[in-house]
Amino acid sequence: MCPPRCPRRSILPPRRRHRPPSAAGALDELVGKRIVFVAGKGGTGKTTVAAAIALLAAKTGKQVLGVEVEPKGDLAGALGSSGASFKPALAQANVSVLALHPEESFHEYLNTFFKVPRLARATPLAKVFDFIATAVPGPRDMLVVGKVAFEERRRDDKGRPAWDLIVVDCSASGHVLAQLNAARSMMQLVRGGMIRSQVEWIDQVISDARRTALVLTALPEEMPVVETVELHDQIVKQRGVRVVACVLNRMIRAPVPPASRRLLAQLTTGDAEVRARVPGIGSIGADLELSERLHRTAEAQAQRLRSGIAVPVIEVPLLATRTGLATTRAVASSLTEQTAAVSP
Amino acid sequence: MTAERTPRNHDSLVSRLQELEVIVCCGSGGVGKTTISAALGLALAQRSDRKVLVLTVDPARRLATALGLKDIGTEPVTVPRARLRRAGIEMQGELVAAMLDMKSTFDRMVMRVAPTRRDAERILENRFYQGISDSFIGSHEYMAMEALYELHEAGEYDTLIIDTPPSRNALDFLEAPNRLTDFVGARLLSWLSGPTRFGFRAINLAAAPFLRMADRLLGADVLTEVAEFVADLQKIYGGVQERARDVYKLLRSSRVGFVVVTTLEPSPFGEAEYFCTRLREYRMPLRGVVVNRTWPDSLRNHTALATATALAEDQRLPEWLTERLGHRVQPDALHALAVNWLELHAIAERDARQLSRLARLGDVHAVTIPLFSEETSELEGLARIANLL
Numbered sequence: 001m002c003p004p005r006c007p008r009r010s011i012l013p014p015r016r017r018h019r020p021p022s023a024a025g026a027l028d029e030l031v032g033k034r035i036v037f038v039a040g041k042g043g044t045g046k047t048t049v050a051a052a053i054a055l056l057a058a059k060t061g062k063q064v065l066g067v068e069v070e071p072k073g074d075l076a077g078a079l080g081s082s083g084a085s086f087k088p089a090l091a092q093a094n095v096s097v098l099a100l101h102p103e104e105s106f107h108e109y110l111n112t113f114f115k116v117p118r119l120a121r122a123t124p125l126a127k128v129f130d131f132i133a134t135a136v137p138g139p140r141d142m143l144v145v146g147k148v149a150f151e152e153r154r155r156d157d158k159g160r161p162a163w164d165l166i167v168v169d170c171s172a173s174g175h176v177l178a179q180l181n182a183a184r185s186m187m188q189l190v191r192g193g194m195i196r197s198q199v200e201w202i203d204q205v206i207s208d209a210r211r212t213a214l215v216l217t218a219l220p221e222e223m224p225v226v227e228t229v230e231l232h233d234q235i236v237k238q239r240g241v242r243v244v245a246c247v248l249n250r251m252i253r254a255p256v257p258p259a260s261r262r263l264l265a266q267l268t269t270g271d272a273e274v275r276a277r278v279p280g281i282g283s284i285g286a287d288l289e290l291s292e293r294l295h296r297t298a299e300a301q302a303q304r305l306r307s308g309i310a311v312p313v314i315e316v317p318l319l320a321t322r323t324g325l326a327t328t329r330a331v332a333s334s335l336t337e338q339t340a341a342v343s344p
Numbered sequence: 345m346t347a348e349r350t351p352r353n354h355d356s357l358v359s360r361l362q363e364l365e366v367i368v369c370c371g372s373g374g375v376g377k378t379t380i381s382a383a384l385g386l387a388l389a390q391r392s393d394r395k396v397l398v399l400t401v402d403p404a405r406r407l408a409t410a411l412g413l414k415d416i417g418t419e420p421v422t423v424p425r426a427r428l429r430r431a432g433i434e435m436q437g438e439l440v441a442a443m444l445d446m447k448s449t450f451d452r453m454v455m456r457v458a459p460t461r462r463d464a465e466r467i468l469e470n471r472f473y474q475g476i477s478d479s480f481i482g483s484h485e486y487m488a489m490e491a492l493y494e495l496h497e498a499g500e501y502d503t504l505i506i507d508t509p510p511s512r513n514a515l516d517f518l519e520a521p522n523r524l525t526d527f528v529g530a531r532l533l534s535w536l537s538g539p540t541r542f543g544f545r546a547i548n549l550a551a552a553p554f555l556r557m558a559d560r561l562l563g564a565d566v567l568t569e570v571a572e573f574v575a576d577l578q579k580i581y582g583g584v585q586e587r588a589r590d591v592y593k594l595l596r597s598s599r600v601g602f603v604v605v606t607t608l609e610p611s612p613f614g615e616a617e618y619f620c621t622r623l624r625e626y627r628m629p630l631r632g633v634v635v636n637r638t639w640p641d642s643l644r645n646h647t648a649l650a651t652a653t654a655l656a657e658d659q660r661l662p663e664w665l666t667e668r669l670g671h672r673v674q675p676d677a678l679h680a681l682a683v684n685w686l687e688l689h690a691i692a693e694r695d696a697r698q699l700s701r702l703a704r705l706g707d708v709h710a711v712t713i714p715l716f717s718e719e720t721s722e723l724e725g726l727a728r729i730a731n732l733l
Contacts, residue, residue: 042373043612172373223406224374250609256684259677266669274668277661280651283642284685290640291688294715320690323610 023312026245027339031057033213034152035166035205037180037241040217041227042172045249045316045331048323049217050169051078052332058094062164065151066097069144069179073099075169080325092325098151105143109150141175141182142199149205177231180206180214180240209242216246218305220298229308236310243311247335248302251315255292264288314338357603357632357711357733358387362394364601364631366496366594367505370619371605372612376636377507378406379729380605380713382441385505387730389437394502397440397495401488401507404443411441412723418445431723440501446487453490457583463576470573486588493591601631608638608695620705632709633702634733639715643685643692652689656682 030036030053038050054064068075068084076084076099081091084099086108091097154162170176178185183203187196206212214235218228228246235243256264267274267281275281306313316334321327361367361384369381378400385398397420400407404416411423412431420442428435451468458464467473492506594600602623606616616633623630642648654661655678665673702710713732716725 043609044374219374221374222409226405253684253687256680257677259674260680263673263677264681267665270669274665277664278651278654280645280648283645283648284652284681287640287643287648287685287688288681290715291684318687318691320687320694321610322694323614327610 023245023314023339025339026312026314027053027056027335029244030213030215031060031062031165033165033211033244034161034163035148035168035212036244037168037170037176037212037214038217039170039176039214039231039235040172041219041224041231044217044219044224044228045247046217047073047075047078047169048328048331049215049247049249049316049335050167051075051328052335053215054079054095054165054167055092055328055332056336057165057167058092062094063162064095065163065166066091066095067148067151067166067168068097068099069169069171071099071101073169074323075099077324078328080328100144100147105147109143109146141179142186142202144171144179145182145206146198146202149202152205152211177234177238180235181238184240203240207240212241213244214241215244216309216311218246218248219250220248220252220301220305222301225301225305225308228305232309232311243309245312245314246305246309248305248313248315249331250318251302252291252295252298253317255295256288355709357634357709358384358391360631360709361601361603362388362392365503365599366492366601367503367631368492368595368600368602369505369507369605370602372615375605375607375609375612375616377605379410379726380603380634380636380733381505381507382407382410383726383729383733384603385439385441385503386433386726387733388503388505389435389439390433390730392437394437395440395500396437396503396505397442397501399442399444399492399495399504399506401444401446404441407441407443407507410722410726411439412721413441416441416443418443418448428723431721431727433723433727437502444488444491444506446491449487449491449494452494453487453584453587454580457580457587458576459579463579467573467576467580470576473573486591489591489595490587493587493594496594595628596626598629601629603632603634604630605634605636607636608698610694610698613698617701617705620708630708632711633705635699635702635710635712637715638699638712639688639692639695641692643689644696648685649689652682652685655679656686 036050036053038046038053040046050066054066058064065088066075066079066084076082076089076091076097079091079095079097081089081097084091084097086098086101086104088096088098148166148168151163151166152161156162171179183199183206186199187203216228216232218224232243232246235241255261264281264285267278268285302313302315314335315338316331319327319330321330367381367384369377369384371377381400382398385396388394389396398407398411400416408414408416412427413421413423420440423439423441425435428439454467455461455464458467488506488508492504495501495504604616604619604623606612620630620633659675662673662675662678665678699710699712702708711733713729716728
């Protein structure tokens with residue numbers, strides 16, 4: 001559901017001014033949490049960023065669970081696995097993936113807390129659960145955060161947490177707000193009943209800034225930036241989960257340094273012999289000029305994003321890979337580079 | 345800038361869409377769907393005397409910006425001729441823009457299909473209704489089609505162009521009518537609500553254990569309300585189903601055309617391919633694919649590639665150039681030129697491979713729109729895209 005929007009004269013309103021926080025250390029903070037939600041507008045690279053964070057955490061030896069919220073999501077694919085189901089399955093060393101399924105979580109929930117046996121799919125009762133779990137928005141959203149909180153609390157047979165880190169590839173922007181806020185909405189809906197204390201517990205997990213964090217994803221384009229800033233403001237206003245960083249995907253690389261540019265001019269206007277040695281230089285120059293103009297446009301949007309939100313912006317360059325593990329690895333190494341603490 | 349193709353040839357996308365009454369632009373979020381629908385509307389109104397309504401779903405800001413308007417509400421706004429003329433655009437027809445009001449469409453649908461006014465009111469007042477009409481999966485998608493159907497029936501415009509809601513998978517709306525009828529129509533819900541429809545107190549005994557448990561879970565009030573609401577929805581099932589059938593029929597007719605919009609980024613492109621396939625399965629007429637924001641062909645030029653490779657790898661080149669140019673040429677400076685270009689080259693190569701996959705979808709008319717980087721006014725930029733369509 002889209003929240004009401006206030007009419008604005010200009011499409012990009014002037015934002016508060018402050019010094020943009022540095023990205024250094026943001027990644028370490030994320031990897032140190034128990035739950036990380038990755039949220040943003042559709043097509044901004046949520047899934048890849050979620051997969052990259054999972055890979056980076058797994059590399060430090062942590063047991064990671066990736067949670068796919070969208071029914072058509074492909075977090076498993078981004079981790080090099082063919083698909084995910086409701087049962088966590090290993091996708092990479094130390095990384096498992098599960099696909100969240102409202103009906104299944106509902107059954108699991110009933111079974112765990114009320115000892116209600118699993119119902120056959122064919123019975124009318126199961127369909128009634130379906131109705132409640134998928135049609136009535138509160139409980140459905142609740143099952144998303146509920147399952148995540150439930151996994152956070154899961155312990156192995158030695159009593160240790162089953163997962164060190166849970167990374168959630170969230171629903172597209174509008175809906176994620178409802179999901180993050182589901183526990184609170186439920187508290188209003190369910191005044192009595194046994195579910196109340198559990199709902200309160202789930203809300204505590206989600207809004208505990210030591211345990212839980214959220215990362216935004218954006219693109220350096222006008223609408224995605226406007227919407228990311230809005231989403232950021234709404235999440236902050238909701239005072240639920242703590243926003244730690246924003247990953248700005250598909251940044252156009254900065255133009256070549258001045259020395260290269262001077263050289264380019266000399267090569268382009270050089271004598272016949274020089275031009276014969278580098279015959280494609282004119283074409284290269286024109287392409288680099290296009291890239292430079294695109295960079296300027298993208299940089300202006302990046303600037304708007306940086307001054308519009310109060311969290312560090314981590315830039316990931318435009319990549320030539322196809323989706324899947326290759327892209328995830330490239331994004332992971334780019335995240336590492338961008339967030340490495342600058343040595344004094 | 346790559347050479348822009350001459351517009352208005354007999355084989356343009358717009359010439360294939362000219363006689364249609366409804367054009368549905370679909371594609372995943374962020375590919376420029378709204379801009380392309382606005383450009384299609386502009387092209388149609390430029391090249392024919394049709395009155396064209398471009399519809400967008402909330403938020404309408406992108407459409408407003410593209411058309412140089414301050415704001416677009418649910419009331420149709422005509423793009424002023426004077427403003428178009430200032431941007432160098434002459435129109436034969438008329439270009440109108442509006443935002444779809446999906447909430448009121450849902451309300452109207454309930455009012456229309458409910459047996460009595462009282463039934464309609466009970467549904468509209470139920471606190472679950474708000475949530476359902478707002479965030480029920482597929483209701484946005486379906487409501488867009490429902491609103492489109494209403495407007496088509498009213499017949500005020502020659503052409504309706506709509507960009508479908510931004511959904512992760514733009515297929516949702518195709519399944520939306522089915523899902524909506526499934527949702528309202530689940531027969532078993534009457535099993536829950538019972539023939540007397542007084543909530544679950546009057547219910548069949550088999551449901552009792554479930555209801556006791558649900559009581560513990562949610563509190564009794566919640567379930568009673570759900571049951572009552574479901575009983576009311578039950579009454580409108582027939583009407584909704586009939587309507588969905590009509591909407592489907594329109595979407596499959598020869599008066600309608602689908603245009604898939606995509607970029608060559610792997611994930612939206614994959615969705616676009618899937619979408620084309622599904623449209624075929626649903627027997628819905630796909631009229632063309634618009635591939636937006638393509639990199640120039642020069643990035644795949646062989647001479648340029650050879651030169652870039654030499655700049656990056658030829659170890660004698662810096663020395664040779666130092667002699668020829670009369671000053672010290674740093675290998676790093678050469679290298680930076682090559683690396684920046686080679687990265688873009690790799691992207692262009694990947695995109696070209698993707699583009700060639702479109703052929704696998706059979707005889708689909710495809711138009712590519714190059715990346716524009718010049719800062720022009722929105723309307724001028726739109727006219728430029730319209731020219732290519």
